Amino acid sequence: MRWLVWSNLLIAGSAAGWVVVTLRALRRPLDAPLMLLAFSLTLAFYTRDRLHPSERLADRRTMPERAAWVERHAPRLRQSMYIAFSIALLMALLRPAVLPPLLAGLGFALTYTRRWLPWRGKRWGWKHLPAMKMPFVALLWTLTTVIAPAMACHAGGWPTGRVAGGVGALVMVQILLNDLRDVTGDRLSDTVSLPVLVGDRPARWLGGGLILLALLLTTPLFPFPFWVCGGYSAFLLWRYRRRHDARWRVWIEGQGVLAGLAALLSP
Numbered sequence: 001m002r003w004l005v006w007s008n009l010l011i012a013g014s015a016a017g018w019v020v021v022t023l024r025a026l027r028r029p030l031d032a033p034l035m036l037l038a039f040s041l042t043l044a045f046y047t048r049d050r051l052h053p054s055e056r057l058a059d060r061r062t063m064p065e066r067a068a069w070v071e072r073h074a075p076r077l078r079q080s081m082y083i084a085f086s087i088a089l090l091m092a093l094l095r096p097a098v099l100p101p102l103l104a105g106l107g108f109a110l111t112y113t114r115r116w117l118p119w120r121g122k123r124w125g126w127k128h129l130p131a132m133k134m135p136f137v138a139l140l141w142t143l144t145t146v147i148a149p150a151m152a153c154h155a156g157g158w159p160t161g162r163v164a165g166g167v168g169a170l171v172m173v174q175i176l177l178n179d180l181r182d183v184t185g186d187r188l189s190d191t192v193s194l195p196v197l198v199g200d201r202p203a204r205w206l207g208g209g210l211i212l213l214a215l216l217l218t219t220p221l222f223p224f225p226f227w228v229c230g231g232y233s234a235f236l237l238w239r240y241r242r243r244h245d246a247r248w249r250v251w252i253e254g255q256g257v258l259a260g261l262a263a264l265l266s267p
Contacts, residue, residue: 007249007253008043008046008047008050009043010250010253010254011042011043011046011253012038012039012040012043012046013039013254013256013257013260014042014174014254014255014256014259014260015038015039015042015141015144015145016035016036016038016256016257016260017256017257017258017260018038018141018145018146018167018171018256018259018260019031019034019035019145019260020035020260020263020264021163021167021222021256021259021260021263022146022163022167023149023153024222024225024263024266025159025163025221025222025225026159026160026163028149028155031095031149031152031153033091034091034095034098034148034152036091037088037091037092037095037098037144037148038144038145038148038149040085040088040091041085041088041102041144042141042144043080043084044081044082047077047080047081048081050077051077051078051081097152097154098148098151098152100151101143101144101151102143102148105139105140105143108126108136108139108140111125111126112126112127112136112137112140113125113126115128117129124190127191128190128191128192129192131192131193131197132192133179133186133191133193133194134175134176134193134194135172137172137175138168138169138171138172139168141167141171142167142168142171145256146160146163146164146167146168147160147164150163162217162218162220163218163221163222165214165217166213166214166217166218166226167214169210169211169213169214169217170210170211170214170226170230170233171256172207172210173207173210173211173233173237173255174233174252174253174256176194176195176203176204176206176207176210176237177207177233177236177237177240177252178252179193179194179195179196179203180195180200180203180204180242181240181242181245181249183195183196183200183242194206204237204238207233207237208234208237211230211233211234211237214226214230215227215230222263222266224263224265224266225259225260225262225263225266226259228258228259228262229255229256229258229262232255232258236251236252240252
């Protein structure tokens with residue numbers, strides 16, 4: 001099950017890549033603590049998600065091999081999660097200006113799966129509300145990879161807003177691609193993701209609209225990494241098929257890595 005570890009590392013690398021994009025777009029020097037903060041915090045939270053009882057219950061039905069692997073390695077995964085959280089805390093203390101957006105994001109994240117919202121006679125978490133998964137998770141990513149670095153660098157105004165909108169839109173596409181992969185798991189966990197709500201084809205078209213929105217927002221500011229990542233995401237939306245999931249899985253998680261590399265190559 002090396003893909004579970006590898007995909008979590010790729011997701012964390014994507015978070016660090018979006019920090020690179022943010023700093024380059026705002027004409028700020030690269031900052032290793034900010035990149036390591038995004039990497040370690042994302043790695044910790046995605047590992048925590050894999051260990052969450054509700055996720056493990058859904059995995060037992062849809063991905064029994066992965067669920068068994070997680071259960072066998074739960075102590076080590078939990079240890080790695082604590083190490084990642086500790087590194088993130090240290091980096092945040094080195095850059096204390098990031099604390100307000102990160103604490104706001106932490107509050108959202110801790111309520112993401114908890115069933116505390118009364119609706120239709122039941123209690124629901126944010127992720128269980130119709131089509132809330134994409135914007136909610138994208139908000140957390142934007143707080144971590146755009147707003148926190150911008151505050152640490154004392155940047156603000158329209159440039160930061162454009163980058164936040166562009167990154168948020170492309171992160172939503174990444175989440176959509178993952179939702180297209182796991183429609184069955186979302187249904188079992190009562191997560192009304194966009195593909196569950198509207199179907200496969202309309203969800204892909206809406207993903208294309210998000211890519212266009214990202215390009216409209218960011219082209220006047222810092223076009224190259226967003227065009228590279230937008231084109232890559234559009235290709236994945238067009239070509240991904242669930243029956244060939246193993247072939248495509250690794251390519252879905254790395255959009256931010258690609259965007260970060262493109263940002264480093266931008267003049």
